[in-house]
Amino acid sequence: MSKTSGSSASGTTPKMKGDKVKVFYGEKQALQDVDLEIKPNEVTALIGPSGCGKSTFLRCLNRMNDVIDICRVEGKITLDNEDIYSSDLDPVQLRARVGMVFQKPNPFPKSIYDNIAYGPRIHGTASSKAEIDEIVETSLTKAGLWEEVKDRLMEPGTGLSGGQQQRLCIARAIAVNPEVILMDEPCSALDPIATAKIEELIDELRENFTIVIVTHSMQQAARVSQRTAFFHLGELVEVGDTEQIFTNPTDSRTQGYITGRFG
Amino acid sequence: MNSFFLLLVVIGLSVAGYAAGRARSVLAASGDVRILHSLPSYYGMFVALGCGLPAILLLALWLIIQPQIVEHMVMAGLDPSIMPQNADEYSLMLTDIRNLASGNAVSREASPAIMAAMERYQSLQSVGFWTMGAAVVCIALLGLVWARSQVSRSFRARNVVENIIRVLLIVCSMIAILTTVGIVLSLIFESLRFFARVPFFEFLFGIHWSPQTAIRAEQVGASGSFGAVPLFAGTMLITLIAMLVAGPIGLLSAIYMAEYANPKFRAIAKPMLEILAGIPTVVYGFFAALTVAPLIRGWGESIGLDVASESALAAGVVMGIMIIPFVSSLSDDVINSVPQSLRDGSYGLGATKSETIRHVIIPAALPGIVGAFLLAVSRAIGETMIVVMAAGLAANLTANPLEAVTTVTVQIVTLLVGDQEFDSAKTLAAFALGLVLFFVTLGLNVIALRVVRKYREKYD
Ligand SMILES: Nc1ncnc2c1ncn2[C@@H]1O[C@H](COP(=O)(O)OP(=O)(O)O)[C@@H](O)[C@H]1O
Ligand SMILES: [Mg+2]
Numbered sequence: 074m075s076k077t078s079g080s081s082a083s084g085t086t087p088k089m090k091g092d093k094v095k096v097f098y099g100e101k102q103a104l105q106d107v108d109l110e111i112k113p114n115e116v117t118a119l120i121g122p123s124g125c126g127k128s129t130f131l132r133c134l135n136r137m138n139d140v141i142d143i144c145r146v147e148g149k150i151t152l153d154n155e156d157i158y159s160s161d162l163d164p165v166q167l168r169a170r171v172g173m174v175f176q177k178p179n180p181f182p183k184s185i186y187d188n189i190a191y192g193p194r195i196h197g198t199a200s201s202k203a204e205i206d207e208i209v210e211t212s213l214t215k216a217g218l219w220e221e222v223k224d225r226l227m228e229p230g231t232g233l234s235g236g237q238q239q240r241l242c243i244a245r246a247i248a249v250n251p252e253v254i255l256m257d258e259p260c261s262a263l264d265p266i267a268t269a270k271i272e273e274l275i276d277e278l279r280e281n282f283t284i285v286i287v288t289h290s291m292q293q294a295a296r297v298s299q300r301t302a303f304f305h306l307g308e309l310v311e312v313g314d315t316e317q318i319f320t321n322p323t324d325s326r327t328q329g330y331i332t333g334r335f336g
Numbered sequence: 337m338n339s340f341f342l343l344l345v346v347i348g349l350s351v352a353g354y355a356a357g358r359a360r361s362v363l364a365a366s367g368d369v370r371i372l373h374s375l376p377s378y379y380g381m382f383v384a385l386g387c388g389l390p391a392i393l394l395l396a397l398w399l400i401i402q403p404q405i406v407e408h409m410v411m412a413g414l415d416p417s418i419m420p421q422n423a424d425e426y427s428l429m430l431t432d433i434r435n436l437a438s439g440n441a442v443s444r445e446a447s448p449a450i451m452a453a454m455e456r457y458q459s460l461q462s463v464g465f466w467t468m469g470a471a472v473v474c475i476a477l478l479g480l481v482w483a484r485s486q487v488s489r490s491f492r493a494r495n496v497v498e499n500i501i502r503v504l505l506i507v508c509s510m511i512a513i514l515t516t517v518g519i520v521l522s523l524i525f526e527s528l529r530f531f532a533r534v535p536f537f538e539f540l541f542g543i544h545w546s547p548q549t550a551i552r553a554e555q556v557g558a559s560g561s562f563g564a565v566p567l568f569a570g571t572m573l574i575t576l577i578a579m580l581v582a583g584p585i586g587l588l589s590a591i592y593m594a595e596y597a598n599p600k601f602r603a604i605a606k607p608m609l610e611i612l613a614g615i616p617t618v619v620y621g622f623f624a625a626l627t628v629a630p631l632i633r634g635w636g637e638s639i640g641l642d643v644a645s646e647s648a649l650a651a652g653v654v655m656g657i658m659i660i661p662f663v664s665s666l667s668d669d670v671i672n673s674v675p676q677s678l679r680d681g682s683y684g685l686g687a688t689k690s691e692t693i694r695h696v697i698i699p700a701a702l703p704g705i706v707g708a709f710l711l712a713v714s715r716a717i718g719e720t721m722i723v724v725m726a727a728g729l730a731a732n733l734t735a736n737p738l739e740a741v742t743t744v745t746v747q748i749v750t751l752l753v754g755d756q757e758f759d760s761a762k763t764l765a766a767f768a769l770g771l772v773l774f775f776v777t778l779g780l781n782v783i784a785l786r787v788v789r790k791y792r793e794k795y796d
Contacts, residue, residue: 135684137680137683137684140679140680140683142598165686165687165688166686167686168683168684168685168686169685169686172684172685172686173680173684173685174684175677175680175681175684177677179675179677179678179680179681180681181678181681181682181696181699181700182678182699182700183699191682191685191687191695192685192686192687195685195686195687195688195691195695196686242681245681245685246684246685249685249686
């Protein structure tokens with residue numbers, strides 16, 4: 074339950090686990106029987122052609138799909154062996170433990186400082202100004218943004234460049250001190266230099282957090298992840314060590330995708 | 337047979353011109369319309385306009401000018417014995433002649449000289465009319481023939497038609513703009529006349545309003561003081577009460593509709609709320625006067641308060657209900673235009689719905705919401721009927737919502753109803769009040785629109 078139990082365990086105990094996960098949007102089924110384990114302190118990449126259900130699966134992991142009226146989730150997903158869809162678990166608390174970074178940077182129209190302080194304030198984890206100041210500094214430092222913005226913390230977050238905004242959003246997620254961070258194509262709206270910075274950051278964050286990243290770039294998956302899961306038409310086709318998936322895939326569809334025959 | 341019939345004739349000719357122009361263009365193209373510069377319908381339009389436009393212009397001009405010429409001729413040809421001596425007599429006699437001509441009752445016995453003038457008037461009128469008919473039809477036919485003769489393969493009918501249409505549209509918008517300018521100018525000039533009698537600062541800062549001026553010099557009870565502060569205060573008091581009602585209810589219902597209600601409910605509830613804005617204000621007025629005011633009075637008495645039967649509270653509350661849709665509908669729009677990604681970002685951090693609304697959505701939508709409030713305020717300030725019926729006419733300078741107060745708009749109405757000398761200070765005061773009202777609501781609207789526009793830019 075507590076954070077340490079998950080992250081100190083050996084790589085064999087999964088941090089999160091999906092068991093026969095099916096997702097429906099209204100009548101339409103978007104995911105079929107996905108079984109996937111997310112190992113702690115690793116980066117797991119979800120790859121596959123557009124519309125294959127990567128984002129859908131990712132959003133199941135912190136119940137962001139609850140926000141969509143027509144979406145229905147079946148099967149079992151656990152966080153530290155605890156069913157996250159059980160009625161005892163409040164999705165609001167779950168999302169504090171499983172944070173999310175979105176495709177398009179979405180800083181709130183507030184100051185940089187208030188963007189970071191948002192999570193700690195609503196969760197009441199920090200009360201005094203000094204505590205919040207400290208969280209803001211450490212989160213921005215971990216997100217590699219502190220040096221760039223420390224002199225203008227009170228300026229609006231929306232005034233930063235795209236890459237800075239995305240790192241601000243990562244810092245905002247870190248500030249809540251989650252156990253898992255979900256990222257849905259976090260670099261797709263960024264230029265190559267900003268992308269490189271974020272990839273570097275992801276690699277550093279792995280030390281303290283478990284990360285699941287959706288990406289449409291196979292190079293990115295190869296660069297940042299330790300494990301890779303390949304989705305196709307709502308199915309999880311293959312999952313394994315990144316190296317193995319990219320050099321020696323077992324399924325012909327995986328091979329077809331990574332060699333660029335479709336997707 | 338009148339000018340309306342003539343107009344129908346011209347329109348009929350234009351329709352015929354359309355058909356003729358179209359047919360001729362098809363003929364000119366020997367059946368293959370692709371070699372024409374424009375589509376056949378443009379040639380038709382061109383001929384129709386060439387036929388109708390000059391004719392209608394002539395008709396309008398004639399109708400404006402003819403009466404003046406006829407009247408002048410009639411009055412000049414009057415029997416010298418009854419020739420009017422001054423301008424008043426002149427216009428009185430003219431009215432008599434006109435009334436006699438159309439068979440209405442007149443103010444005095446018609447003398448033979450007047451009867452003769454009347455007959456002359458009638459005959460001139462009918463000659464004028466027939467001349468006009470002939471001229472208009474001639475022009476229409478000439479226009480038709482000329483325009484039709486222009487039609488050829490290479491004639492650029494489309495460009496000509498587009499230009500004519502553009503000019504027509506410009507003329508229409510000029511009419512709208514010039515009318516506005518005219519109204520504002522007349523407000524300003526009449527107000528200047530008022531300020532020539534009542535000092536500007538006395539009007540703006542005086543605290544005593546009692547606009548009864550003496551019609552006869554020795555008349556009693558006509559103090560004629562024009563300090564408008566009680567009116568401004570009354571207006572502000574009622575507007576404040578109205579906003580206290582409409583602000584929270586409108587904003588909260590907007591939040592409910594935008595964030596909580598399911599789409600089906602919203603599709604029904606939003607138009608229903610907007611219907612509130614379509615109820616005639618006089619209906620709200622008697623609702624306020626007959627239902628709400630007695631209710632408030634009853635409550636007040638049951639807890640030992642002294643409530644006037646016409647109170648600022650009753651008018652303000654009902655006005656608040658009336659402007660709820662202004663607040664809610666606009667706020668709902670701005671809340672809806674806050675991007676979904678901000679909501680996702682907040683939910684993704686573990687915020688609840690109400691936290692997200694309070695800390696992310698409302699701040700992001702705030703400028704738009706402020707704009708909605710300002711528009712509602714300017715609506716409340718300009719509202720008249722409810723206040724006339726429910727808040728009374730007494731110009732009390734008070735902050736007590738249970739007393740009767742009056743507002744700028746109500747005073748404008750009361751200043752102008754009944755028989756008045758047009759250039760008394762009392763009548764002119766209405767223009768000064770109208771001018772103040774105009775500038776205040778104009779200012780509010782400008783600020784509101786700016787605020788809303790600035791907000792829109794942020795998310796586009
Ligand atoms: N909100 C939604 N409503 C209905 N269908 C959706 C919704 N979101 C995604 N889908 C459908 O689910 C499938 C998987 O989508 P998604 O998970 O976004 O794919 P990916 O992220 O792999 O491109 C697609 O066919 C998509 O059309
Ligand atoms: Mg996606």
